[in-house]
Amino acid sequence: MRVRNRKGASELLENNPQYVILNPEACKGKWSEIFGNDNPIVLEIGCGKGGFACEFAKRNPNVNVIAVEKVGNVIVAACEAAKQAGLQNIRFMKCNAEYLPCYIPAGSVTTLYLNFSCPFPK
Numbered sequence: 001m002r003v004r005n006r007k008g009a010s011e012l013l014e015n016n017p018q019y020v021i022l023n024p025e026a027c028k029g030k031w032s033e034i035f036g037n038d039n040p041i042v043l044e045i046g047c048g049k050g051g052f053a054c055e056f057a058k059r060n061p062n063v064n065v066i067a068v069e070k071v072g073n074v075i076v077a078a079c080e081a082a083k084q085a086g087l088q089n090i091r092f093m094k095c096n097a098e099y100l101p102c103y104i105p106a107g108s109v110t111t112l113y114l115n116f117s118c119p120f121p122k
Contacts, residue, residue, distance in 0.1 A: 009073045013094065019079045021066075021093040024103040031108065034091065035064040040110040044068065045097045050078025052115050057082070057090040065090040066104070068097055 013020045021027055021034075032038050040063050047053045047067035057065040067090065069075050075092045082090050095103070 009076045012076050013072055013079070016079050016083070019082050019090065019092055020075060021091050024093050024095050024099075027093075028103050029105060031064065031066075031104075035089065037064070039064045039089070041066060041104075041108055042111045042113070043100075043104065043109045044113040044115065045100070046114065046116060047075075047078055047092065048116065049074055050081045050092065052113065053078065053090060053092075054081045054085055054087060056113075057087045058085055061089055063089065063110075066093055066109075067091070068093045068095060068100065070094065070096050 013022060027034060031041060042056065042060075042063050042065050044053045044056075044065065044067045047069045050067060053065050053067035057063075067078065069078065069092065072094055075094055078092050082092070093103070
């Protein structure tokens with residue numbers, strides 16, 4: 001997916017901590033605190049503009065969705081979609097998927113989705 005650089009993307013991400021996790025190291029083991037509940041966690045790797053993750057969160061209000069994407073410009077679009085839908089059970093994490101075991105403890109995710117994630121990171 002080709003995405004143009006979005007002016008002010010970093011500021012938009014920083015100004016939406018209710019949706020965007022910019023420091024995933026600080027979240028390990030604190031998912032109940034972050035979401036404010038103990039609902040099951042669903043993880044999507046390579047969420048793109050958040051279409052699947054937002055729709056899944058909307059249809060499943062009793063689960064917490066963590067959507068991972070490494071491109072900040074793309075997360076801005078996903079964050080805006082979640083905001084517009086008023087979703088409370090979704091967070092977007094900006095990081096490479098290879099580091100997820102450092103941030104999400106084994107056994108804490110109930111379902112994993114790999115919808116069109118890049119198989120060949122540059």
